Amino acid sequence: MHVSLVEPNWNYKVRAKNWENYMKERYLPIGLLKLGSLYRKMGATVELVRGDGLTLKKPDLMLIISLFTYWWQPVWDSVRTYKTLYPDSKVVVGGVYASIMPEHCKKNGCDEVHVGLMEEAESLIPAYDLIQDCKFCVIHASRGCIRKCSFCHVHKLEPKFEPKWSIKSEIVKPNVSFLDNNLLSNPYIENILTELIEAKVKASYCLSGVDAALVTQEIAKLMFEANFRDIRISFDRADEEEACERAIRYFEEAGYQRKKIGVFVLYNFEDSFEEVEKRRALIKNWGAHIIKQRYIPIPSLTQTYLHPKWKEEECEQFAINCREQLKD
Numbered sequence: 001m002h003v004s005l006v007e008p009n010w011n012y013k014v015r016a017k018n019w020e021n022y023m024k025e026r027y028l029p030i031g032l033l034k035l036g037s038l039y040r041k042m043g044a045t046v047e048l049v050r051g052d053g054l055t056l057k058k059p060d061l062m063l064i065i066s067l068f069t070y071w072w073q074p075v076w077d078s079v080r081t082y083k084t085l086y087p088d089s090k091v092v093v094g095g096v097y098a099s100i101m102p103e104h105c106k107k108n109g110c111d112e113v114h115v116g117l118m119e120e121a122e123s124l125i126p127a128y129d130l131i132q133d134c135k136f137c138v139i140h141a142s143r144g145c146i147r148k149c150s151f152c153h154v155h156k157l158e159p160k161f162e163p164k165w166s167i168k169s170e171i172v173k174p175n176v177s178f179l180d181n182n183l184l185s186n187p188y189i190e191n192i193l194t195e196l197i198e199a200k201v202k203a204s205y206c207l208s209g210v211d212a213a214l215v216t217q218e219i220a221k222l223m224f225e226a227n228f229r230d231i232r233i234s235f236d237r238a239d240e241e242e243a244c245e246r247a248i249r250y251f252e253e254a255g256y257q258r259k260k261i262g263v264f265v266l267y268n269f270e271d272s273f274e275e276v277e278k279r280r281a282l283i284k285n286w287g288a289h290i291i292k293q294r295y296i297p298i299p300s301l302t303q304t305y306l307h308p309k310w311k312e313e314e315c316e317q318f319a320i321n322c323r324e325q326l327k328d
């Protein structure tokens, strides 16, 4: 049996110039790579196709991954492309969009929609060899989250908080990317960070923002020693001001430059333009840089949602103000 694992052609153009390479290198289609290991164990040959390329040969099974619900179109395009090329091959779609909107996803012509994780594949080391010259390993040190922020869907997608005590056996590349929803909420985080240090990891990354309230001096120090790069902190509510300011201070004391610390700010949500602007000014005073995050409800098939408390001009103005601030 031959299995083609397909990552659709995501629309990276909507983001910053270097974002595509950054994302492709650090945030590998980990679910597909784990499935690659699973199908190999079952005796199949597997290949990974990134961006709707040609397959090496006619697959018996195609597994297509999906991400954000508003990135549904590339998934549909992939299904159409491969169903036209290989009408006899079975096409299964899984991943985030497929799990959140299975009924919508079913309409794209695929044979099956897989909802949720594939438990049998979860504990396997991903088939990194499917990516040429792969220097990153991708790790979930936990699933779920200890919090239930009103704008976030994690507690519905991964309702159970499951932290790992150790990730030692998963550090198989010089660089590590964490895909945890809330890395620091892991009660064993100090052990995890110590394992990275002992493994002499070249660089570590965390895609989600760090939960400011959970940053201690010891954790900031361990993160620095574990070569965490691109530190980003979440500042989504006004009551996180003190924790955020303190976290930046701890990171600076640990060895990070303030200007290199990013702070996520959610806008187009319940806090008004004026309130979010206050947050922007605070970040400027702290000497860190702002990373704006426009709220899009889940599920949503577009990125154009406007919150009733916001006007489109305010969203635009906030985006302009952030861009200007980054030039300072």
Ligand code: SF4
Pocket (backbone or CB within 6 Å): 145, 146, 147, 148, 149, 152, 153, 154, 155, 181, 182, 211
């Ligand atoms: S802390 Fe982060 S992952 Fe957890 S619920 Fe809030 S936004 Fe979601």
